[in-house]
Structure formats: structure tokens, C-alpha cells
Amino acid sequence: MNSHEHDMEIAERTQETMEEMYVNMGPQHPSTHGVLRLMLKLDGEVVTEVIPYIGYLHRCHEKIGENRIYTQIIPYTDRLDYLASMYNNFGFVLTVERLLGVTVPERAEYMRVILGELQRIASHLIWLGTFGLDLGNFTIFMYCFREREKILDLFESVCGQRLNYAFYRIGGMPLDFPDSFVADCKAFLEWFKPRLPEYDAVMTDNIIFQKRVQGLGILDAKTAINYAISGPMLRASGIKWDLRRNDPYSIYDRFEFDIPVGASGDVWDRYMVRRIEMEESVKIVEQALQGLPSGEIMAKMSKKLKPPVGDIYTRVESPRGELGFYIVSDGSEKPYRYKVRSPTFVNLSVLPIIGTGCLVADIVAILGSIDIVLGEVDR
Amino acid sequence: MTPDEVIDTIKAQFGDAVKASEVKGVEARMDIHRERNYEILTTLKGMGLDYLNCLSAVDRIASGELEVVYNLSSLSLPTKALVRVRVPREDPIIRSVASLWGTADWHEREAFDMMGIRFDGHPDLRRILLSEDWVGYPLRKDYQDERLVPYEPV
Numbered sequence: 419m420n421s422h423e424h425d426m427e428i429a430e431r432t433q434e435t436m437e438e439m440y441v442n443m444g445p446q447h448p449s450t451h452g453v454l455r456l457m458l459k460l461d462g463e464v465v466t467e468v469i470p471y472i473g474y475l476h477r478c479h480e481k482i483g484e485n486r487i488y489t490q491i492i493p494y495t496d497r498l499d500y501l502a503s504m505y506n507n508f509g510f511v512l513t514v515e516r517l518l519g520v521t522v523p524e525r526a527e528y529m530r531v532i533l534g535e536l537q538r539i540a541s542h543l544i545w546l547g548t549f550g551l552d553l554g555n556f557t558i559f560m561y562c563f564r565e566r567e568k569i570l571d572l573f574e575s576v577c578g579q580r581l582n583y584a585f586y587r588i589g590g591m592p593l594d595f596p597d598s599f600v601a602d603c604k605a606f607l608e609w610f611k612p613r614l615p616e617y618d619a620v621m622t623d624n625i626i627f628q629k630r631v632q633g634l635g636i637l638d639a640k641t642a643i644n645y646a647i648s649g650p651m652l653r654a655s656g657i658k659w660d661l662r663r664n665d666p667y668s669i670y671d672r673f674e675f676d677i678p679v680g681a682s683g684d685v686w687d688r689y690m691v692r693r694i695e696m697e698e699s700v701k702i703v704e705q706a707l708q709g710l711p712s713g714e715i716m717a718k719m720s721k722k723l724k725p726p727v728g729d730i731y732t733r734v735e736s737p738r739g740e741l742g743f744y745i746v747s748d749g750s751e752k753p754y755r756y757k758v759r760s761p762t763f764v765n766l767s768v769l770p771i772i773g774t775g776c777l778v779a780d781i782v783a784i785l786g787s788i789d790i791v792l793g794e795v796d797r
Numbered sequence: 798m799t800p801d802e803v804i805d806t807i808k809a810q811f812g813d814a815v816k817a818s819e820v821k822g823v824e825a826r827m828d829i830h831r832e833r834n835y836e837i838l839t840t841l842k843g844m845g846l847d848y849l850n851c852l853s854a855v856d857r858i859a860s861g862e863l864e865v866v867y868n869l870s871s872l873s874l875p876t877k878a879l880v881r882v883r884v885p886r887e888d889p890i891i892r893s894v895a896s897l898w899g900t901a902d903w904h905e906r907e908a909f910d911m912m913g914i915r916f917d918g919h920p921d922l923r924r925i926l927l928s929e930d931w932v933g934y935p936l937r938k939d940y941q942d943e944r945l946v947p948y949e950p951v
Binding site: 472476478480481484645646657659664729731733740742754755757759763764767768771796797 | 875926927936
């Protein structure tokens with residue numbers, strides 16, 4: 419083979435590799451945090467198109483809900499976003515309470531906020547740990563799970579469960595806190611606060627991590643609103659929007675806390691927003707423990723719950739964004755229509771926009787920063 | 798802009814297209830004709846209700862209709878809007894709003910998947926949660942499947 423032929427062959431091979439090809443990522447890929455399948459159209463190492471395929475965990479949650487009475491739906495809502503079960507319960511019972519026009523006793527409201535915010539910390543810890551794992555940082559994963567265990571211990575002392583709690587009730591809470599809970603919770607917060615700088619040491623101040631995620635997967639504010647993005651992802655795009663502040667439910671209007679916002683909407687901002695939110699949740703729990711009143715924990719409820727004919731859409735700020743329930747009542751014991759607006763289903767739909775044009779390895783980081791839970795995406 | 802002003806503006810502009818309306822708290826609720834859904838939603842978006850929270854479909858089997866419900870809100874105004882559109886079950890076609898809101902893309906695919914509503918003008922209308930070869934629309938009230946366990950009160 420002379421050198422000219424050799425050059426020609428190389429040119430031909432290069433031509434071949436320049437062709438676009440499809441790569442199937444998932445449904446069992448570890449970075450998809452569950453069963454999500456992405457079809458990536460690649461030009462060399464660059465992603466030119468992302469096509470998500472979802473539904474692998476679909477169980478028709480909404481149809482199940484329409485065939486159960488209201489109280490029976492609560493355990494099913496646990497399985498939506500299984501990393502934030504308390505908050506799913508919260509959103510659902512709040513919707514039914516508004517439909518019924520029930521006022522919840524003061525102590526129950528405080529209990530809900532305390533457990534909800536602890537759940538937010540636990541959920542963000544899982545996110546931070548697995549996000550670090552996606553990017554090859556195993557230390558942060560161990561740190562985060564160490565802290566989360568303590569929160570699960572607190573939950574176990576309250577309701578006996580560590581993952582799917584089904585603890586909120588329509589009209590209040592079923593059980594009061596155990597006697598030691600307030601002291602245990604305060605002790606946990608005191609122990610947890612010095613742990614946060616440890617995360618900074620391995621993540622925030624880590625120059626490799628900074629270079630890896632800054633300027634990656636940028637979502638501008640206009641696109642974010644157009645795609646109805648919510649939660650930390652929306653705030654990372656520079657919009658100061660938190661339903662706990664902007665459309666307050668329960669007793670959130672009584673607490674002082676800051677809403678962190680990002681500047682450019684990249685993966686770094688989404689990391690920072692969630693990282694700071696953990697501190698803010700700690701503040702809310704501290705204030706709620708301070709103001710925790712004594713008294714009733716359950717409103718007077720009739721045995722059969724029959725909401726009046728009508729419909730309602732209620733939204734809460736779950737750890738992942740706006741969790742909405744749209745319930746249509748026909749006056750019977752079961753909802754006529756029960757629709758769940760899950761935050762990650764909506765947030766994931768913007769992936770084809772922000773994932774295009776980056777490298778394959780960056781898809782993992784961007785997907786991690788969206789913080790999806792497939793139990794909720796697929797419902 | 799208050800919910801009353803929202804309803805007044807829409808009524809002034811579209812007249813008969815609004816079948817019924819009411820104000821519930823900060824929410825303007827409207828039932829509209831399906832022929833004008835795109836124009837009315839475009840107007841609402843222009844009025845500042847530019848955040849499409851949710852798009853759901855409801856099976857109104859008693860009147861032989863399917864209903865599409867749009868929940869709109871805004872990140873700058875306290876006002877919300879709820880817009881309902883009914884389509885006949887035998888001809889469930891409605892104009893897509895995916896060109897107005899990116900988020901409507903997946904919501905409409907879900908409504909198509911679960912209720913069989915066809916969104917005219919949708920860029921890629923195919924099933925999203927169920928497999929492509931699934932037969933029927935599970936959230937319709939007359940959907941039959943032997944694996945479905947009906948609720949019987951004890």
C-alpha cells in the first residue's frame with residue numbers, strides 16, 4: 419500500500435465515523451436513576467438529538483385512584499415520588515381538604531411542615547449523593563446517605579416506616595410525635611448543620627467539579643416558563659419563585675426563609691440552589707419546632723368522605739417542584755377524575771432542549787441535575 | 798389583572814365562544830367552545846397567564862363528551878385561570894397548544910394516550926406512557942380490562 423492509498427483509506431474511514439448514529443441509553447443505565455430510555459443521535463461525541471422514552475414504571479396510578487375512596491389513595495401517593503413520600507401525602511391531603519372545606523388543627527399543620535421539610539432535606543441528600551456518584555464522586559454519596567439515615571430514624575420514630583410513610587390523613591395527622599421527638603430532631607439539626615461545609619469541601623470548592631458543570635445544560639428563564647419548569651430547576655434559571663412563598667399553603671407564610679436563585683441556569687446553579695435549600699429547610703424546621711403548639715392533631719371528620727360536586731387544582735412545592743393534584747368530584751366517595759401533575763414529568767420534557775449540543779458524558783450530568791424520580795414521571 | 802377582568806376581556810373579544818364562566822377566589826373559570834380554544838388561550842397567554850400548570854382530560858361519559866382542562870397561572874400575577882373545553886367522544890379532535898407552550902407537548906401526548914383525544918397540529922402525537930401497540934384508552938370510564946379490580950365497599 420503506497421502512502422496515497424493509505425491516505426485515501428484513512429479519509430474513507432474518517433468519512434464513516436463522521437456519519438450520525440443512534441445510541442440507546444437505558445432503560446437500565448445506572449445514571450438514569452430508574453428505568454428511563456434515551457435515544458441519543460450522535461455526531462461523533464456530540465449529541466445532536468435526545469429522544470426520551472418513558473413509561474417503564476407506568477401503573478396507571480390515576481385509574482387506581484379513581485377506583486378507590488379518598489383515604490385509600492394516600493398509600494398510593496407514597497409511591498409517586500418515593501424519595502419524598504411525606505410531601506406527596508401532603509399535597510394530596512391538602513387537595514382533598516380544600517375540596518371538603520376542612521380546617522386542620524394548628525399542631526397538625528406544624529407537624530406537617532416539620533416532617534415535610536425534613537423530607538425535603540432527605541430528598542435533596544439523595545439527589546446530591548447520586549448526582550455526585552454520576553460524576554464519579556463517591557465520597558459525597560457516603561456522606562449524604564449517612565445523614566439521610568438519621569432523618570429516616572426520626573421518621574421511623576414517628577410513624578414506624580422508613581420509606582413509604584402514608585402518614586398524613588385527610589383532616590390532620592393520625593399520631594402525635596413521640597415524647598422524645600422534639601429533642602431528637604433538635605439534636606439532629608445541630609449535628610447536621612456542621613455537615614454541610616463538608617459537602618462544600620468535596621463538591622462546591624472542588625475545582626474539577628466546578629469545571630465539569632459550569633456552563634453546562636443552560637436553561638434560560640424564557641424557555642423555563644414556556645416549559646412550565648418548577649422547583650429548584652426554575653429557581654436556578656434566575657426566577658425567584660417558590661410556592662411556599664408565592665402561593666402559600668398550610669402555615670408556610672409564618673416562617674422566615676430565603677429563596678436561593680441561580681444566575682445562568684446551568685447545572686452548577688441547579689446544584690447550588692439545592693445545596694442552599696437544605697440550609698433554608700433547616701431554618702424552617704427550627705422555627706416550626708420553636709412554635710410547635712400543643713392540642714388536637716385531627717379535625718372532626720365524618721366517617722364517609724363525600725366532597726361536594728366540583729373540581730380543584732392544588733399545588734405544593736415538593737422537593738422537585740410543583741406537585742399538583744387535579745381532582746374532579748361527583749359527590750361520591752371516590753374521585754371522578756384524579757390527575758397528578760408531577761414536577762419531574764414536566765421538568766424532564768425540557769431535556770431534548772437543554773441536552774442537545776453537549777457531549778454524551780454531559781448528558782449524565784444534565785440528567786442528574788434535573789433530579790428525576792421515575793416513579794413520579796411514569797405514574 | 799383580576800379574574801373578573803380576565804373573564805370580561807375574553808367575553809368582550811370572543812362573545813358566544815364562552816359558554817359559562819365563574820370566579821372562584823383568584824381563579825377565573827371558563828367553559829369555551831372547542832373551535833376557539835387556540836385563540837382564547839393565545840389571548841390569555843398574552844394577558845400574562847403564561848404558565849401552563851397542567852393540562853388534563855376528563856371523561857364526561859354521561860353527556861357523551863370528553864373534556865380538556867387547562868390550568869393557567871402566572872409567575873408575576875396572583876390570578877389563575879381554568880379553561881374547560883368539551884369535545885364529542887366520537888370525534889375527539891381539538892387544536893393543539895403545543896406551539897404556544899412547550900410543556901403542552903407531553904401533556905397532550907398523555908391525554909392522547911390515556912383518553913384518546915387527538916390534538917390537531919401537535920408535532921409528534923404518539924403514546925407516551927403506554928407501549929405503542931396498546932389497544933384502547935385506559936382512563937376512559939368504559940375501558941374494559943380483566944386485570945382491573947373494581948372497588949367494592951365492605
